[in-house]
Every structure is written in C-alpha cells, then in structure tokens.
Amino acid sequence: MKIALILPSTKILTKLHFLPIGLSYLAAIAQKKGFSVSVFFKKTWKEIAEELEANLDEFNLVGMQTFATNIEQCLSLACWIKERKPDMKIVFGGVHAANFPEDILFNYPVDMIIKGEGEIAFEHILEKISNGNPLTDIPNSIWKEENSLKLSSESSIMHNLDDLPYPAWEFFYREKPISTGHISTFRGCPYNCANCPSRTNEEGTVREYSVSRVIDEMSILSYKYGASSFEFYDETFGLNRSRTLDICKAICSSFKNISWSCYTRVRHVDKELLQSMKASGCKSIFYGVATTRKHLMDILRFHNDLAEVKQKIRLTRETGIKTTVSFLVGIPGEKFSDSVSTIKYGLSLDADRIVFQPCIPFPGSHLYETAKKCGKFIVDDLSKLEGWNKTFFIPQGRSASGINSTLFMAKSLSKIKTFLF
C-alpha cells in the first residue's frame, strides 16, 4: 500500500522555513504500520502533478494539508488526480478544509475531511484503506453521503503525546546539517484569539510532551541531523512555568553550545524564567502584542498590559536575550489615530526589532466574520499573497493607500530606530 502526503506550496509557503509537524507525524504513523510513504513539500501543485504522473497508479491514498494560502493548489491537484485515477481516495486535513467542509466536499472530488488532530483519524483511514472499506464514520471526520454532509459522532484528541512516534523528519530535513530543528513541546491552547483559524476547530485542552521526550527529539535532531539551533513551535512557550524551568534545566544538562528561539506573550515570562532560558541557550524571543488600543484588543480577543509589555521587553534585553515585538496595522475597527498610537508605542519599546504587519483576517476565523461587516477585502483569495507584508483588508473609513503608507512609515521608522540604537 502506498500513500502520498502532500503540502502543495504557494510562494508564501515556499519562503517560510517551517516543518509541517502534522504531516511528519502522519508519515511516521503510516511507516510504522508498514505503508510505503512519499512526501511532496515545497512544490507547487503542477510540479507535484508532474512527479506523480508516471506512477500515480501505485498510490492508494492521497492526504493533503490545507491552509487558506494553499487551498486553491490543493483543490487543483485533487481534480487532476481524480481525472486520472477516479478510485483514488483523497483526504484533506488542516485548518482551511476543516472550516469549509461543505464547499469542498460538495464542489470538489475530495472523499473526506479531517477536523482537528489527524493522527487518530489517520490510523482509522489506513485500516479502512487496507481492508477495502469505504471512508466513512471515522473519528474527527466529515464526509459526504447521499448528498448530505456527515459528521463523525466521535471526536478524539491525543491525550498522551508521548504515545506518538517521533516525527518522520527524514522527509523534510533533506540537507545535513540542518540550520534549525523544529520542536513542539505541547498541543492545545487556552486562548481564544479572534484571528485564529484553528482555534475554532481544535479543543483548547493543553497536553504536554514529557520533558524527556522533548530532550530526546532535540538529541536526534542534534546528533543525527546536525542541528545546533532550535525553534520551539509552541504558540505560547512557557505556558506551564514549572515545566518550562524543567525543560531549561534538562537542556543545560544535555547539550553544550546550542541556541534556541521561541514565541510567547509577555505575561508568561519573569526574571527567573528568562535567566533560566538564557542559561539553556535561548537567544531570541518573539512577542506578539498587536495593538495598544483597548477596543481593538477586544476585537482581536488578544489583551496585553502595556506597562507590563514595556517592563518585560526591557527585562528580556537585560537578560541578554534578543527581542522581536510584532504589531498589526489595519485591524477591523482601527482608525488612523489608533494606528499612530500603536506605532508610537512600538517605537518607544526597548526591543531589538519591531515588526509592523498588515492585519490579515484569516478565512474561518471570528475576525474574518467581523472584518466582512466593517471593512473590505482588497485581495480576493489568500493564495495570491506572496508575503505577510501585503495589505489584504481595509477597515471602514480607511483607504488601501492610507493603510499602505501608514505601514511604510511604521516600517521605515522601525528600521531607522534599529540602525541608530
């Protein structure tokens, strides 16, 4: 039995240095069950189609990971495959398909959509494919039956993450030594940001890998793949303070001369934790702040205490860790005076790098629905974006040229500040 796991890429996905962790687990599960696996990654759907053309008949199942930015590519590839091999089973996972199952299942030749975590559903799919059974009634799945949409009554998440096999890194890290190893230390999220397309699907239950599992993964990436630098993929590193201290201690006793970076919110760091992070090799932290205006924080459902932001950024720098702080321009409901307030505040911070980006309400998120009511989209589909710096949405009362010049001004001032200080 042969399986193709595919992440069709647009320009924006090709530029990003990331590991599709979800696909790497699915590849590992399929291999463990004795399936032959091929992974297609960082290629457009046409390039993938060219590669598949010669041996499409050998495959029994195609799984694709969808985002708002690559959904058009996924759909084009699904149509191309079904035209040539109508009995091929095609399953979509990822946030975009889970948010728009009706449109996809009724209008395109896709057999099933996985909603939320894929591993448990994927094991059931492999079993059904092996036994020649139809793809129906699998936990966390949506499928079409007699012109109606069926949603599995059973939903499940991995409770013990250590039960997962190690990711099949070999499909994704093809050159050695790799420049950065990507590690995830937990799943789930206690927050509910309005612009999170996945938070509308996935349960917020936080589940952690054991500290020893985190160290084991880092060791494999270090000794087998040559990684000396790591990026923690956790949405909010340090969510569980005492466990984070344990991870830092374990890194100190297991590795010499490694460095790592992470993303978090200022409320999750303090002096002791930062010192421990620094001692274990943390070289940079990316803090998301988004805006200074309370009514916009409410719209984003993303709140920060601005005095705390200032204090923690200073503390991070004093500890010797570099800081990047990001802000958004053009949030639904944002006026010019709000943008100016955010930009002035951002530039006043003692950070190494201040990033100003256009607000992109992701299809499927609550923010997208808000944006539709109070503004307009000037790019009709996200797959056309070539970078995160292109304006996608204009709040009511603002113009595209106004947002673009505000962003240009903010970025220029940020560059000047970095250059001078």
Ligand code: SF4
């Ligand atoms: S965007 Fe917000 S809600 Fe979504 S995963 Fe990140 S922190 Fe959690």
